[in-house]
Amino acid sequence: MIYMKFIKVFLSIIIGLIVIIFVGVLIFLNSIKVEVTDDDLPQGIYTETGDLESISQVYLLGIVVASDADQYTLINGFMNYMILDSIRKNINPDYDPLADLDTVEADYVTYDKNFYIDYIYANLNDDNQIVVTAAFGSDSIIKVDSALNLVFDIDLDISFTNIGFTLTLVDYSLSDTALSFQVLDFIMSKLDKTEIEGQMSMGVLDLDTYTYTLSILNP
Structure with a gap:
């Protein structure tokens, strides 16, 4: 008993x-949980038919003559062109979520049975910071849709010899849940940082310092 x-x-x-x-x-x-849709993407950039890298360089040059407020807007535009160009050149050449093709290749940056990323794009917040959003999810056991938000300070570098900027990661969150840099450091220690850094079609991504640097001398 x-x-x-x-x-x-x-x-x-x-x-x-x-x-x-x-x-x-x-x-x-x-x-x-957060829902990101096609409407959140920068529509004009995703329907652009020209060469994305060439157009992004025009945005970079435009920083020189732009007002202070417009400089940040141009950097945001550049980042979106660079992100889309990097995806199509180095991750998924068929990525085209606004084309209504309803295929895995067109709708997702990357997809497998356990995990997918469907959107990556940049926004400019009210503090003139770049916020890169990566929307992801899983259909494996429980349906999950969320988004990683990376907030970067912008440091402009405009002189007679150079035009460029540096983005420095200062904050990040999972949806609205703030996370510590210790968590990010741990995650990065398990990934191939060199491979990720090499996926940028323009500029230099440094995952040791969490910075992205773009210079007209080193596009």
């Missing part, structure tokens, strides 16, 4: 823990 009571108590504890963990996971998933 004592043995049977022990088994019942033990099973009750296990079931209780499973329920708590399951509920906790559902609460966490709900807290990071």
Whole structure:
């Protein structure tokens, strides 16, 4: 009898823990849930038919004569052209989410049965910071859609000898949930940083310092 009571108590504890963990996971998933759609993309850039790299260089040169406010807008435009150009040159040449093709290749930056990324784009916030959003999800066990938001300070470098800028990561979050840089450092330690850095079609990405640098001398 004592043995049977022990088994019942033990099973009750296990079931209780499973329920708590399951509920906790559902609460966490709900807290990071966010829906990103085609409407969030910079429409004009994604329907551009010209050479993306050439157009982005025009944006870079435009920084010289632009007002202070317009300089940040031009950098945001450059970043979106660079992101799309990098995706098509180095990750998925068929990526075209606004084309209504309804294919995996067109709709997703990258896709497998456990994980996908469907959007990466940049926005300029009210503090003149670049916010790069990477929307991702999974259809594996539980349907999950979320977004990683990376916030960068902008440092302009405009002189007689150079035109460029440096973006420095100062904050990031999973949906609206802020995360520490210790978490990011741990994740990066498990990835091939050199491979990721090499996917930029323009500029230099440094995942040790979390910076992106673009110079007309080193496009």
